[in-house]
Amino acid sequence: xxxxxxxxxxxxxxxxxxxxxxxxxxxxxxxxxxxxxxxxxxxxxxxxxxxxxxxxxxxxxxxxxxxxxxxxxxxxxxxxxxxxxxxxxxxxxxxxxxxxxxxxxxxxxxxxxxxxxxxxxxxxxxxxxxxxxxxxxxxxxxxxx
Amino acid sequence: xxxxxxxxxxxxxxxxxxxxxxxxxxxxxxxxxxxxxxxxxxxxxxxxxxxxxxxxxxxxxxxxxxxxxxxxxxxxxxxxxxxxxxxxxxxxxxxxxxxxxxxxxxxxxxxxxxxxxxxxxxxxxxxxxxxxxxxxxxxxxxxxxxxxxxxxxxxxxxxxxxxxxxxxxxxxxxxxxxxxxxxxxxxxxxxxxxxxxxxxxxxxxxxxxxxxxxxxxxxxxxxxxxxxxxxxxxxxxxxxxxxxxxxxxxxxxxxxxxxxxxxxxxxxxxxxxxxxxxxxxxxxxxxxxxxxxxxxxxxxxxxxxxxxx
Numbered sequence: 287x288x289x290x291x292x293x294x295x296x297x298x299x300x301x302x303x304x305x306x307x308x309x310x311x312x313x314x315x316x317x318x319x320x321x322x323x324x325x326x327x328x329x330x331x332x333x334x335x336x337x338x339x340x341x342x343x344x345x346x347x348x349x350x351x352x353x354x355x356x357x358x359x360x361x362x363x364x365x366x367x368x369x370x371x372x373x374x375x376x377x378x379x380x381x382x383x384x385x386x387x388x389x390x391x392x393x394x395x396x397x398x399x400x401x402x403x404x405x406x407x408x409x410x411x412x413x414x415x416x417x418x419x420x421x422x423x424x425x426x427x428x429x430x431x
Numbered sequence: 432x433x434x435x436x437x438x439x440x441x442x443x444x445x446x447x448x449x450x451x452x453x454x455x456x457x458x459x460x461x462x463x464x465x466x467x468x469x470x471x472x473x474x475x476x477x478x479x480x481x482x483x484x485x486x487x488x489x490x491x492x493x494x495x496x497x498x499x500x501x502x503x504x505x506x507x508x509x510x511x512x513x514x515x516x517x518x519x520x521x522x523x524x525x526x527x528x529x530x531x532x533x534x535x536x537x538x539x540x541x542x543x544x545x546x547x548x549x550x551x552x553x554x555x556x557x558x559x560x561x562x563x564x565x566x567x568x569x570x571x572x573x574x575x576x577x578x579x580x581x582x583x584x585x586x587x588x589x590x591x592x593x594x595x596x597x598x599x600x601x602x603x604x605x606x607x608x609x610x611x612x613x614x615x616x617x618x619x620x621x622x623x624x625x626x627x628x629x630x631x632x633x634x635x636x637x638x639x640x641x642x643x644x645x646x647x648x649x650x651x652x653x654x655x656x657x658x659x660x661x662x663x664x665x666x667x668x669x670x671x672x673x674x675x676x677x678x679x680x681x682x683x684x685x686x687x688x689x690x691x692x693x694x695x696x697x698x699x700x701x702x703x704x705x706x707x708x709x710x711x712x713x714x715x716x717x718x719x720x721x722x723x724x725x726x727x728x729x730x731x732x733x734x735x736x737x738x739x740x
């Protein structure tokens with residue numbers, strides 16, 4: 287009954303049903319932006335599903351290396367030299383950081399608003415350091431500290 | 432919607448083209464009959480003859496999900512790896528489960544102090560600065576800000592202090608309650624999905640319990656029948672013994688009658704004989720015989736008296 291131009295039944299829409307009317311789940315999918323984002327939408331080179339299983343975006347699949355907390359101060363330049371500093375590497379590191387944050391604070395059975403608080407604090411610090419302090423320099427009580 | 436109700440009335444042999452229904456799942460693939468297949472094949476052959484060259488290439492361009500569902504032979508399974516036989520359920524012997532364990536949903540978020548400092552930072556600085564390291568760091572930052580006048584003590588500072596105190600109080604008092612309320616709403620929505628399966632499991636369990644009870648009852652029916660049989664047998668034996676007793680008593684009554692009859696006869700004869708004999712003897716005793724017997728008895732008594740002295 288509801289197979290009208292404005293409404294379809296679930297059987298006609300469900301992707302994977304081979305006899306369905308060709309319809310996408312979300313209107314934005316008709317823009318097909320994935321074709322332009324192919325560069326960003328690929329797995330890392332070192333990912334092998336036979337060995338690593340399903341893809342976890344928060345994991346680094348390259349050669350195992352020390353984390354920044356375990357590296358000694360003398361080896362820090364060598365450690366930085368070993369990092370992948372290409373734009374793709376930087377982008378992947380950023381994506382991994384985001385997914386680590388997501389998994390630490392949002393991907394659990396008892397989420398709370400700590401993630402919001404942390405973002406709020408960092409944004410407040412940024413605003414304080416770069417905008418509030420210059421605005422308040424006029425109201426300082428002393429010139430030299 | 433109308434076709435939804437016509438579906439159960441469509442047998443497998445009917446040409447599907449007559450009824451326009453949308454199949455629900457890929458299982459409908461297995462109910463396609465020869466007629467529709469032949470018609471579809473004829474149509475495709477006609478179009479191929481008339482089609483241009485480019486259309487054939489388009490059909491073979493990319494395998495879609497629908498194609499793999501139609502033709503399951505396109506799935507390739509490995510049968511051997513490093514000399515060992517691989518089974519369909521065990522196709523990934525190189526999987527490293529130690530370094531890359533499977534995904535597990537975490538129970539709780541990372542612990543945090545002061546609502547924004549992660550515990551891992553405290554653990555990291557414990558070896559170098561002890562327990563108070565990060566605390567001193569942040570207090571030192573604040574004091575540095577006051578001392579260098581990055582935090583200017585102007586007249587709005589009081590507002591910020593009171594705002595901080597108020598926010599912290601409200602969050603400490605109201606936060607857990609709000610979290611529980613939201614979690615409850617979310618859990619209700621999740622239960623709407625999971626309760627279906629859980630209720631089906633419970634129903635199945637209840638029905639199985641009922642089936643088990645009826646099976647035990649069926650087993651006990653045999654015992655009931657045996658009990659009834661025993662009762663009836665006992666009643667039969669009771670009746671048999673009762674009748675046996677009746678027979679015995681009847682026979683005994685008759686025999687006792689005969690015995691009593693004979694005893695009575697004998698008794699009568701004896702008493703009659705005794706009475707007749709005694710009366711006759713008493714009649715026959717004369718006076719002379721009486722005197723003679725008396726004398727004899729006296730003589731005997733004198734002899735006994737003489738002997739006993």
